[in-house]
Amino acid sequence: MMQDKHTMPPDNLYRWKKPSFIKNPWLRYGLIIISAVYLFYAFSTLSLDIQRVMRGIPRAMQIFSSAIPPDFAARGSLIVTGFIESLQITVVATFAGVLLSIPFGFMAAKNISIRPVYWLGRAIIIVSRSLHPIVLGVLFVKAVGFGAFAGVLTLIIYTIGFVGKLIAEAIEEIKYGQIEAIRSTGAGYFTILVYAVFPQILPRLIGLTMYQFDINLRASAVIGLVGAGGIGNTLNSAFGRYDYGTASAILLVMIAVILVVEAASGKLRRFTR
Structure with a gap:
Protein backbone atom coordinates (compact mmCIF):
# COMPACT_ATOMS: atom_id res chain seq x y z
CA MET A 1 0.00 0.00 0.00
CA MET A 2 1.32 3.42 -0.94
CA GLN A 3 2.03 5.87 1.85
CA ASP A 4 0.76 9.39 1.68
CA LYS A 5 3.49 11.78 0.73
CA HIS A 6 2.74 13.88 3.79
CA THR A 7 3.38 10.92 6.13
CA MET A 8 6.62 9.82 4.51
CA PRO A 9 9.85 11.03 6.17
CA PRO A 10 11.79 13.69 4.29
CA ASP A 11 14.67 12.54 2.14
CA ASN A 12 17.22 14.61 4.03
CA LEU A 13 16.83 12.33 7.07
CA TYR A 14 18.45 9.49 5.11
CA ARG A 15 20.81 11.45 2.92
CA TRP A 16 24.48 11.35 3.91
CA LYS A 17 26.18 14.71 3.93
CA LYS A 18 29.86 15.10 3.25
CA PRO A 19 31.87 16.65 6.10
CA SER A 20 33.48 19.98 5.38
CA PHE A 21 37.00 18.54 5.10
CA ILE A 22 35.80 16.19 2.32
CA LYS A 23 33.96 18.92 0.44
CA ASN A 24 36.94 21.26 0.45
CA PRO A 25 39.66 19.77 -1.83
CA TRP A 26 42.39 22.05 -0.45
CA LEU A 27 41.66 20.96 3.11
CA ARG A 28 41.30 17.31 2.13
CA TYR A 29 44.55 17.06 0.17
CA GLY A 30 46.32 19.25 2.69
CA LEU A 31 45.46 16.83 5.50
CA ILE A 32 46.64 13.90 3.38
CA ILE A 33 49.97 15.59 2.59
CA ILE A 34 50.54 16.61 6.22
CA SER A 35 49.78 13.07 7.40
CA ALA A 36 52.14 11.55 4.81
CA VAL A 37 54.93 13.97 5.73
CA TYR A 38 54.51 13.26 9.43
CA LEU A 39 54.53 9.48 8.88
CA PHE A 40 57.73 9.77 6.85
CA TYR A 41 59.28 11.95 9.57
CA ALA A 42 58.20 9.51 12.32
CA PHE A 43 59.70 6.51 10.53
CA SER A 44 62.90 8.38 9.71
CA THR A 45 63.49 9.37 13.34
CA LEU A 46 63.03 5.82 14.66
CA SER A 47 66.31 3.98 15.08
CA LEU A 48 65.32 0.80 13.24
CA ASP A 49 68.35 -1.46 12.99
CA ILE A 50 67.64 -4.30 10.56
CA GLN A 51 70.89 -6.05 11.44
CA ARG A 52 69.95 -6.04 15.10
CA VAL A 53 66.58 -7.57 14.24
CA MET A 54 68.27 -10.29 12.20
CA ARG A 55 70.64 -11.05 15.09
CA GLY A 56 67.69 -11.32 17.44
CA ILE A 57 65.82 -13.91 15.37
CA PRO A 58 68.10 -16.86 16.39
CA ARG A 59 67.79 -15.85 20.06
CA ALA A 60 64.00 -15.67 19.75
CA MET A 61 63.92 -19.11 18.14
CA GLN A 62 66.07 -20.45 20.97
CA ILE A 63 63.65 -19.04 23.56
CA PHE A 64 60.64 -20.56 21.77
CA SER A 65 62.36 -23.93 21.48
CA SER A 66 63.20 -23.84 25.21
CA ALA A 67 59.57 -23.03 26.05
CA ILE A 68 58.29 -26.20 24.36
CA PRO A 69 56.99 -28.30 25.97
CA PRO A 70 55.54 -26.21 28.83
CA ASP A 71 56.68 -27.32 32.27
CA PHE A 72 53.70 -27.46 34.64
CA ALA A 73 55.29 -29.76 37.23
Missing part, protein backbone atom coordinates in the same frame (compact mmCIF):
# COMPACT_ATOMS: atom_id res chain seq x y z
CA ALA A 74 58.48 -27.94 38.26
CA ARG A 75 56.81 -24.82 39.71
CA GLY A 76 53.20 -25.95 39.87
CA SER A 77 52.60 -24.70 43.40
CA LEU A 78 53.99 -21.25 42.56
CA ILE A 79 51.75 -21.03 39.48
CA VAL A 80 48.66 -21.90 41.53
CA THR A 81 49.61 -19.46 44.29
CA GLY A 82 50.24 -16.69 41.76
CA PHE A 83 46.88 -17.17 40.06
CA ILE A 84 45.03 -17.24 43.37
CA GLU A 85 46.70 -13.95 44.31
CA SER A 86 45.83 -12.44 40.90
CA LEU A 87 42.21 -13.49 41.34
CA GLN A 88 42.10 -11.97 44.82
CA ILE A 89 43.60 -8.73 43.54
CA THR A 90 41.08 -8.63 40.70
CA VAL A 91 38.02 -9.27 42.89
CA VAL A 92 38.96 -6.71 45.55
CA ALA A 93 40.06 -4.04 43.07
CA THR A 94 37.00 -4.46 40.85
CA PHE A 95 34.58 -4.32 43.78
CA ALA A 96 36.21 -1.27 45.38
CA GLY A 97 36.84 0.46 42.05
CA VAL A 98 33.24 0.12 40.86
CA LEU A 99 31.90 1.37 44.21
CA LEU A 100 34.14 4.45 43.97
CA SER A 101 33.28 4.93 40.29
CA ILE A 102 29.58 5.41 41.06
CA PRO A 103 29.91 8.74 42.96
CA PHE A 104 32.60 9.98 40.59
CA GLY A 105 30.39 9.06 37.63
CA PHE A 106 27.47 10.99 39.14
CA MET A 107 29.77 13.95 39.74
CA ALA A 108 30.99 13.88 36.12
CA ALA A 109 27.50 13.78 34.57
CA LYS A 110 26.75 17.20 33.11
CA ASN A 111 22.96 16.90 33.33
CA ILE A 112 22.73 16.30 37.11
CA SER A 113 25.76 18.11 38.56
CA ILE A 114 26.57 21.75 39.09
CA ARG A 115 29.59 23.06 37.22
CA PRO A 116 32.21 22.94 40.03
CA VAL A 117 31.25 19.37 40.95
CA TYR A 118 31.12 18.38 37.27
CA TRP A 119 34.61 19.68 36.55
CA LEU A 120 36.00 18.05 39.70
CA GLY A 121 34.51 14.68 38.74
CA ARG A 122 35.76 15.00 35.17
CA ALA A 123 39.24 15.93 36.38
CA ILE A 124 39.44 12.87 38.65
CA ILE A 125 38.31 10.56 35.85
CA ILE A 126 40.66 12.14 33.29
CA VAL A 127 43.65 11.78 35.62
CA SER A 128 42.72 8.16 36.34
CA ARG A 129 42.43 7.38 32.62
CA SER A 130 45.62 9.21 31.69
CA LEU A 131 47.95 6.87 33.58
CA HIS A 132 48.68 3.40 32.24
CA PRO A 133 48.38 0.51 34.72
CA ILE A 134 52.12 -0.18 34.46
CA VAL A 135 52.91 3.45 35.36
CA LEU A 136 50.44 3.28 38.26
CA GLY A 137 51.95 -0.04 39.32
CA VAL A 138 55.46 1.43 39.44
CA LEU A 139 54.21 4.43 41.45
CA PHE A 140 52.37 2.32 44.01
CA VAL A 141 55.21 -0.20 44.30
CA LYS A 142 57.50 2.71 45.14
CA ALA A 143 54.92 4.11 47.57
CA VAL A 144 53.73 1.00 49.46
CA GLY A 145 56.28 -1.63 48.48
CA PHE A 146 56.11 -4.86 46.52
CA GLY A 147 53.09 -7.11 46.78
CA ALA A 148 49.37 -7.44 46.23
CA PHE A 149 48.41 -4.18 47.98
CA ALA A 150 50.17 -2.14 45.29
CA GLY A 151 48.30 -4.16 42.65
CA VAL A 152 44.94 -3.54 44.31
CA LEU A 153 45.54 0.22 44.47
CA THR A 154 46.67 0.25 40.85
CA LEU A 155 43.57 -1.52 39.55
CA ILE A 156 41.23 0.60 41.71
CA ILE A 157 42.51 3.78 40.04
CA TYR A 158 42.38 2.08 36.64
CA THR A 159 38.77 0.99 37.25
CA ILE A 160 37.68 4.47 38.31
CA GLY A 161 38.98 5.97 35.08
CA PHE A 162 37.17 3.49 32.85
CA VAL A 163 33.93 2.71 34.68
CA GLY A 164 33.46 6.25 35.99
CA LYS A 165 33.56 7.70 32.47
CA LEU A 166 31.02 5.21 31.13
CA ILE A 167 28.71 5.73 34.11
CA ALA A 168 28.78 9.48 33.49
CA GLU A 169 27.91 8.94 29.83
CA ALA A 170 25.08 6.57 30.79
CA ILE A 171 23.64 9.15 33.19
CA GLU A 172 23.75 11.82 30.50
CA GLU A 173 21.59 9.56 28.28
CA ILE A 174 18.85 8.79 30.83
CA LYS A 175 15.17 9.54 30.27
CA TYR A 176 13.70 12.39 32.30
CA GLY A 177 10.22 10.91 32.71
CA GLN A 178 11.09 9.11 35.94
CA ILE A 179 12.93 12.13 37.27
CA GLU A 180 9.94 14.42 36.68
CA ALA A 181 7.55 11.88 38.22
CA ILE A 182 9.57 11.56 41.45
CA ARG A 183 10.29 15.29 41.56
CA SER A 184 6.55 16.00 41.40
CA THR A 185 6.15 14.17 44.73
CA GLY A 186 8.43 16.70 46.41
CA ALA A 187 11.45 14.40 46.62
CA GLY A 188 14.85 15.92 47.25
CA TYR A 189 17.95 15.81 45.06
CA PHE A 190 19.55 12.69 46.54
CA THR A 191 16.22 10.86 46.60
CA ILE A 192 15.87 11.56 42.87
CA LEU A 193 19.38 10.22 42.26
CA VAL A 194 18.66 7.01 44.18
CA TYR A 195 15.17 6.25 42.87
CA ALA A 196 15.10 7.85 39.41
CA VAL A 197 18.66 7.98 38.06
CA PHE A 198 20.39 4.95 39.56
CA PRO A 199 17.75 2.36 38.50
CA GLN A 200 18.11 3.49 34.87
CA ILE A 201 21.87 2.90 34.80
CA LEU A 202 21.88 -0.26 36.95
CA PRO A 203 21.71 -2.78 34.05
CA ARG A 204 24.58 -1.04 32.30
CA LEU A 205 26.53 -0.86 35.56
CA ILE A 206 26.24 -4.63 36.00
CA GLY A 207 27.53 -5.21 32.48
CA LEU A 208 30.39 -2.75 33.02
CA THR A 209 31.35 -4.48 36.26
CA MET A 210 31.68 -7.87 34.59
CA TYR A 211 33.56 -6.36 31.65
CA GLN A 212 35.93 -4.52 33.99
CA PHE A 213 36.52 -7.76 35.89
CA ASP A 214 37.81 -9.31 32.66
CA ILE A 215 40.06 -6.30 32.04
CA ASN A 216 41.41 -6.26 35.59
CA LEU A 217 42.19 -9.97 35.46
CA ARG A 218 44.38 -9.38 32.41
CA ALA A 219 45.90 -6.23 33.88
CA SER A 220 46.74 -8.02 37.16
CA ALA A 221 49.15 -10.22 35.20
CA VAL A 222 50.77 -7.19 33.56
CA ILE A 223 51.27 -5.11 36.69
CA GLY A 224 52.78 -8.14 38.40
CA LEU A 225 55.76 -7.72 36.09
CA VAL A 226 56.68 -4.53 37.96
CA GLY A 227 56.29 -6.13 41.39
CA ALA A 228 52.61 -5.49 42.12
CA GLY A 229 51.87 -9.11 43.04
CA GLY A 230 49.92 -11.82 41.25
CA ILE A 231 50.89 -14.23 38.52
CA GLY A 232 52.86 -11.55 36.71
CA ASN A 233 55.42 -11.61 39.51
CA THR A 234 55.77 -15.38 39.08
CA LEU A 235 56.12 -14.94 35.32
CA ASN A 236 58.79 -12.29 35.76
CA SER A 237 60.72 -14.58 38.09
CA ALA A 238 60.53 -17.40 35.54
CA PHE A 239 61.96 -15.16 32.82
CA GLY A 240 64.67 -13.97 35.23
CA ARG A 241 65.75 -17.60 35.83
CA TYR A 242 65.61 -18.33 32.07
CA ASP A 243 63.00 -20.94 32.97
CA TYR A 244 61.09 -20.64 29.71
CA GLY A 245 59.23 -23.93 30.19
CA THR A 246 57.57 -22.58 33.34
CA ALA A 247 56.97 -19.23 31.63
CA SER A 248 55.13 -20.89 28.74
CA ALA A 249 53.09 -22.95 31.23
CA ILE A 250 52.07 -19.73 33.00
CA LEU A 251 51.09 -18.10 29.72
CA LEU A 252 48.96 -21.09 28.72
CA VAL A 253 47.20 -21.14 32.08
CA MET A 254 46.60 -17.38 31.81
CA ILE A 255 44.96 -17.85 28.41
CA ALA A 256 42.83 -20.72 29.71
CA VAL A 257 41.68 -18.81 32.80
CA ILE A 258 40.81 -15.69 30.81
CA LEU A 259 38.84 -17.75 28.28
CA VAL A 260 36.85 -19.37 31.10
CA VAL A 261 36.17 -16.00 32.74
CA GLU A 262 35.18 -14.51 29.38
CA ALA A 263 32.70 -17.32 28.73
CA ALA A 264 31.23 -17.07 32.25
CA SER A 265 30.88 -13.29 32.11
CA GLY A 266 29.26 -13.54 28.67
CA LYS A 267 26.57 -15.83 30.04
CA LEU A 268 26.02 -13.59 33.06
CA ARG A 269 25.62 -10.55 30.79
CA ARG A 270 22.83 -12.34 28.92
CA PHE A 271 20.92 -12.84 32.16
CA THR A 272 21.17 -9.13 33.04
CA ARG A 273 19.73 -7.89 29.76
Whole structure:
Protein backbone atom coordinates (compact mmCIF):
# COMPACT_ATOMS: atom_id res chain seq x y z
CA MET A 1 0.00 0.00 0.00
CA MET A 2 1.32 3.42 -0.94
CA GLN A 3 2.03 5.87 1.85
CA ASP A 4 0.76 9.39 1.68
CA LYS A 5 3.49 11.78 0.73
CA HIS A 6 2.74 13.88 3.79
CA THR A 7 3.38 10.92 6.13
CA MET A 8 6.62 9.82 4.51
CA PRO A 9 9.85 11.03 6.17
CA PRO A 10 11.79 13.69 4.29
CA ASP A 11 14.67 12.54 2.14
CA ASN A 12 17.22 14.61 4.03
CA LEU A 13 16.83 12.33 7.07
CA TYR A 14 18.45 9.49 5.11
CA ARG A 15 20.81 11.45 2.92
CA TRP A 16 24.48 11.35 3.91
CA LYS A 17 26.18 14.71 3.93
CA LYS A 18 29.86 15.10 3.25
CA PRO A 19 31.87 16.65 6.10
CA SER A 20 33.48 19.98 5.38
CA PHE A 21 37.00 18.54 5.10
CA ILE A 22 35.80 16.19 2.32
CA LYS A 23 33.96 18.92 0.44
CA ASN A 24 36.94 21.26 0.45
CA PRO A 25 39.66 19.77 -1.83
CA TRP A 26 42.39 22.05 -0.45
CA LEU A 27 41.66 20.96 3.11
CA ARG A 28 41.30 17.31 2.13
CA TYR A 29 44.55 17.06 0.17
CA GLY A 30 46.32 19.25 2.69
CA LEU A 31 45.46 16.83 5.50
CA ILE A 32 46.64 13.90 3.38
CA ILE A 33 49.97 15.59 2.59
CA ILE A 34 50.54 16.61 6.22
CA SER A 35 49.78 13.07 7.40
CA ALA A 36 52.14 11.55 4.81
CA VAL A 37 54.93 13.97 5.73
CA TYR A 38 54.51 13.26 9.43
CA LEU A 39 54.53 9.48 8.88
CA PHE A 40 57.73 9.77 6.85
CA TYR A 41 59.28 11.95 9.57
CA ALA A 42 58.20 9.51 12.32
CA PHE A 43 59.70 6.51 10.53
CA SER A 44 62.90 8.38 9.71
CA THR A 45 63.49 9.37 13.34
CA LEU A 46 63.03 5.82 14.66
CA SER A 47 66.31 3.98 15.08
CA LEU A 48 65.32 0.80 13.24
CA ASP A 49 68.35 -1.46 12.99
CA ILE A 50 67.64 -4.30 10.56
CA GLN A 51 70.89 -6.05 11.44
CA ARG A 52 69.95 -6.04 15.10
CA VAL A 53 66.58 -7.57 14.24
CA MET A 54 68.27 -10.29 12.20
CA ARG A 55 70.64 -11.05 15.09
CA GLY A 56 67.69 -11.32 17.44
CA ILE A 57 65.82 -13.91 15.37
CA PRO A 58 68.10 -16.86 16.39
CA ARG A 59 67.79 -15.85 20.06
CA ALA A 60 64.00 -15.67 19.75
CA MET A 61 63.92 -19.11 18.14
CA GLN A 62 66.07 -20.45 20.97
CA ILE A 63 63.65 -19.04 23.56
CA PHE A 64 60.64 -20.56 21.77
CA SER A 65 62.36 -23.93 21.48
CA SER A 66 63.20 -23.84 25.21
CA ALA A 67 59.57 -23.03 26.05
CA ILE A 68 58.29 -26.20 24.36
CA PRO A 69 56.99 -28.30 25.97
CA PRO A 70 55.54 -26.21 28.83
CA ASP A 71 56.68 -27.32 32.27
CA PHE A 72 53.70 -27.46 34.64
CA ALA A 73 55.29 -29.76 37.23
CA ALA A 74 58.48 -27.94 38.26
CA ARG A 75 56.81 -24.82 39.71
CA GLY A 76 53.20 -25.95 39.87
CA SER A 77 52.60 -24.70 43.40
CA LEU A 78 53.99 -21.25 42.56
CA ILE A 79 51.75 -21.03 39.48
CA VAL A 80 48.66 -21.90 41.53
CA THR A 81 49.61 -19.46 44.29
CA GLY A 82 50.24 -16.69 41.76
CA PHE A 83 46.88 -17.17 40.06
CA ILE A 84 45.03 -17.24 43.37
CA GLU A 85 46.70 -13.95 44.31
CA SER A 86 45.83 -12.44 40.90
CA LEU A 87 42.21 -13.49 41.34
CA GLN A 88 42.10 -11.97 44.82
CA ILE A 89 43.60 -8.73 43.54
CA THR A 90 41.08 -8.63 40.70
CA VAL A 91 38.02 -9.27 42.89
CA VAL A 92 38.96 -6.71 45.55
CA ALA A 93 40.06 -4.04 43.07
CA THR A 94 37.00 -4.46 40.85
CA PHE A 95 34.58 -4.32 43.78
CA ALA A 96 36.21 -1.27 45.38
CA GLY A 97 36.84 0.46 42.05
CA VAL A 98 33.24 0.12 40.86
CA LEU A 99 31.90 1.37 44.21
CA LEU A 100 34.14 4.45 43.97
CA SER A 101 33.28 4.93 40.29
CA ILE A 102 29.58 5.41 41.06
CA PRO A 103 29.91 8.74 42.96
CA PHE A 104 32.60 9.98 40.59
CA GLY A 105 30.39 9.06 37.63
CA PHE A 106 27.47 10.99 39.14
CA MET A 107 29.77 13.95 39.74
CA ALA A 108 30.99 13.88 36.12
CA ALA A 109 27.50 13.78 34.57
CA LYS A 110 26.75 17.20 33.11
CA ASN A 111 22.96 16.90 33.33
CA ILE A 112 22.73 16.30 37.11
CA SER A 113 25.76 18.11 38.56
CA ILE A 114 26.57 21.75 39.09
CA ARG A 115 29.59 23.06 37.22
CA PRO A 116 32.21 22.94 40.03
CA VAL A 117 31.25 19.37 40.95
CA TYR A 118 31.12 18.38 37.27
CA TRP A 119 34.61 19.68 36.55
CA LEU A 120 36.00 18.05 39.70
CA GLY A 121 34.51 14.68 38.74
CA ARG A 122 35.76 15.00 35.17
CA ALA A 123 39.24 15.93 36.38
CA ILE A 124 39.44 12.87 38.65
CA ILE A 125 38.31 10.56 35.85
CA ILE A 126 40.66 12.14 33.29
CA VAL A 127 43.65 11.78 35.62
CA SER A 128 42.72 8.16 36.34
CA ARG A 129 42.43 7.38 32.62
CA SER A 130 45.62 9.21 31.69
CA LEU A 131 47.95 6.87 33.58
CA HIS A 132 48.68 3.40 32.24
CA PRO A 133 48.38 0.51 34.72
CA ILE A 134 52.12 -0.18 34.46
CA VAL A 135 52.91 3.45 35.36
CA LEU A 136 50.44 3.28 38.26
CA GLY A 137 51.95 -0.04 39.32
CA VAL A 138 55.46 1.43 39.44
CA LEU A 139 54.21 4.43 41.45
CA PHE A 140 52.37 2.32 44.01
CA VAL A 141 55.21 -0.20 44.30
CA LYS A 142 57.50 2.71 45.14
CA ALA A 143 54.92 4.11 47.57
CA VAL A 144 53.73 1.00 49.46
CA GLY A 145 56.28 -1.63 48.48
CA PHE A 146 56.11 -4.86 46.52
CA GLY A 147 53.09 -7.11 46.78
CA ALA A 148 49.37 -7.44 46.23
CA PHE A 149 48.41 -4.18 47.98
CA ALA A 150 50.17 -2.14 45.29
CA GLY A 151 48.30 -4.16 42.65
CA VAL A 152 44.94 -3.54 44.31
CA LEU A 153 45.54 0.22 44.47
CA THR A 154 46.67 0.25 40.85
CA LEU A 155 43.57 -1.52 39.55
CA ILE A 156 41.23 0.60 41.71
CA ILE A 157 42.51 3.78 40.04
CA TYR A 158 42.38 2.08 36.64
CA THR A 159 38.77 0.99 37.25
CA ILE A 160 37.68 4.47 38.31
CA GLY A 161 38.98 5.97 35.08
CA PHE A 162 37.17 3.49 32.85
CA VAL A 163 33.93 2.71 34.68
CA GLY A 164 33.46 6.25 35.99
CA LYS A 165 33.56 7.70 32.47
CA LEU A 166 31.02 5.21 31.13
CA ILE A 167 28.71 5.73 34.11
CA ALA A 168 28.78 9.48 33.49
CA GLU A 169 27.91 8.94 29.83
CA ALA A 170 25.08 6.57 30.79
CA ILE A 171 23.64 9.15 33.19
CA GLU A 172 23.75 11.82 30.50
CA GLU A 173 21.59 9.56 28.28
CA ILE A 174 18.85 8.79 30.83
CA LYS A 175 15.17 9.54 30.27
CA TYR A 176 13.70 12.39 32.30
CA GLY A 177 10.22 10.91 32.71
CA GLN A 178 11.09 9.11 35.94
CA ILE A 179 12.93 12.13 37.27
CA GLU A 180 9.94 14.42 36.68
CA ALA A 181 7.55 11.88 38.22
CA ILE A 182 9.57 11.56 41.45
CA ARG A 183 10.29 15.29 41.56
CA SER A 184 6.55 16.00 41.40
CA THR A 185 6.15 14.17 44.73
CA GLY A 186 8.43 16.70 46.41
CA ALA A 187 11.45 14.40 46.62
CA GLY A 188 14.85 15.92 47.25
CA TYR A 189 17.95 15.81 45.06
CA PHE A 190 19.55 12.69 46.54
CA THR A 191 16.22 10.86 46.60
CA ILE A 192 15.87 11.56 42.87
CA LEU A 193 19.38 10.22 42.26
CA VAL A 194 18.66 7.01 44.18
CA TYR A 195 15.17 6.25 42.87
CA ALA A 196 15.10 7.85 39.41
CA VAL A 197 18.66 7.98 38.06
CA PHE A 198 20.39 4.95 39.56
CA PRO A 199 17.75 2.36 38.50
CA GLN A 200 18.11 3.49 34.87
CA ILE A 201 21.87 2.90 34.80
CA LEU A 202 21.88 -0.26 36.95
CA PRO A 203 21.71 -2.78 34.05
CA ARG A 204 24.58 -1.04 32.30
CA LEU A 205 26.53 -0.86 35.56
CA ILE A 206 26.24 -4.63 36.00
CA GLY A 207 27.53 -5.21 32.48
CA LEU A 208 30.39 -2.75 33.02
CA THR A 209 31.35 -4.48 36.26
CA MET A 210 31.68 -7.87 34.59
CA TYR A 211 33.56 -6.36 31.65
CA GLN A 212 35.93 -4.52 33.99
CA PHE A 213 36.52 -7.76 35.89
CA ASP A 214 37.81 -9.31 32.66
CA ILE A 215 40.06 -6.30 32.04
CA ASN A 216 41.41 -6.26 35.59
CA LEU A 217 42.19 -9.97 35.46
CA ARG A 218 44.38 -9.38 32.41
CA ALA A 219 45.90 -6.23 33.88
CA SER A 220 46.74 -8.02 37.16
CA ALA A 221 49.15 -10.22 35.20
CA VAL A 222 50.77 -7.19 33.56
CA ILE A 223 51.27 -5.11 36.69
CA GLY A 224 52.78 -8.14 38.40
CA LEU A 225 55.76 -7.72 36.09
CA VAL A 226 56.68 -4.53 37.96
CA GLY A 227 56.29 -6.13 41.39
CA ALA A 228 52.61 -5.49 42.12
CA GLY A 229 51.87 -9.11 43.04
CA GLY A 230 49.92 -11.82 41.25
CA ILE A 231 50.89 -14.23 38.52
CA GLY A 232 52.86 -11.55 36.71
CA ASN A 233 55.42 -11.61 39.51
CA THR A 234 55.77 -15.38 39.08
CA LEU A 235 56.12 -14.94 35.32
CA ASN A 236 58.79 -12.29 35.76
CA SER A 237 60.72 -14.58 38.09
CA ALA A 238 60.53 -17.40 35.54
CA PHE A 239 61.96 -15.16 32.82
CA GLY A 240 64.67 -13.97 35.23
CA ARG A 241 65.75 -17.60 35.83
CA TYR A 242 65.61 -18.33 32.07
CA ASP A 243 63.00 -20.94 32.97
CA TYR A 244 61.09 -20.64 29.71
CA GLY A 245 59.23 -23.93 30.19
CA THR A 246 57.57 -22.58 33.34
CA ALA A 247 56.97 -19.23 31.63
CA SER A 248 55.13 -20.89 28.74
CA ALA A 249 53.09 -22.95 31.23
CA ILE A 250 52.07 -19.73 33.00
CA LEU A 251 51.09 -18.10 29.72
CA LEU A 252 48.96 -21.09 28.72
CA VAL A 253 47.20 -21.14 32.08
CA MET A 254 46.60 -17.38 31.81
CA ILE A 255 44.96 -17.85 28.41
CA ALA A 256 42.83 -20.72 29.71
CA VAL A 257 41.68 -18.81 32.80
CA ILE A 258 40.81 -15.69 30.81
CA LEU A 259 38.84 -17.75 28.28
CA VAL A 260 36.85 -19.37 31.10
CA VAL A 261 36.17 -16.00 32.74
CA GLU A 262 35.18 -14.51 29.38
CA ALA A 263 32.70 -17.32 28.73
CA ALA A 264 31.23 -17.07 32.25
CA SER A 265 30.88 -13.29 32.11
CA GLY A 266 29.26 -13.54 28.67
CA LYS A 267 26.57 -15.83 30.04
CA LEU A 268 26.02 -13.59 33.06
CA ARG A 269 25.62 -10.55 30.79
CA ARG A 270 22.83 -12.34 28.92
CA PHE A 271 20.92 -12.84 32.16
CA THR A 272 21.17 -9.13 33.04
CA ARG A 273 19.73 -7.89 29.76
